[in-house]
């Protein structure tokens with residue numbers, strides 16, 4: 702009876718210097734795991750950056766709405782409402798400074814409100830929106846946290862530190 706030849710080359714013992722099928726499979730699984738982790742990491746970064754952008758954009762729209770609503774109060778009647786003119790559920794996002802109307806028109810910018818805590822951003826410096834009365838205009842500025850810390854006392858904005 703003739704000697705039978707193995708049906709698959711996989712059944713042959715590995716030649717010296719060549720990885721066995723088990724080693725190749727192991728390497729393939731490791732490469733797939735690394736690729737999966739890398740893709741997952743990139744997706745997480747994309748989701749976090751998108752979340753940051755949406756948060757800042759919502760805040761920017763609200764800050765402009767606040768500036769528009771307070772413009773007449775601050776520049777004409779020089780009395781500000783007790784609460785920010787935004788939905789109550791969103792008021793905690795901001796530090797409001799309604800007592801500053803006595804300082805309007807003094808030639809120095811006065812802060813009406815700012816984000817109560819900085820937006821913590823993944824790919825950009827942390828920052829806040831600030832609504833100011835400056836040069837007889839009510840304006841919205843985006844400041845890095847370092848810029849905000851440098852200006853907040855001069856603008857009479859002292860949000861409590863939230864940890």
Ligand SMILES: [Zn+2]
Nearest residue numbers: 760816820830
């Ligand atoms: Zn904000």
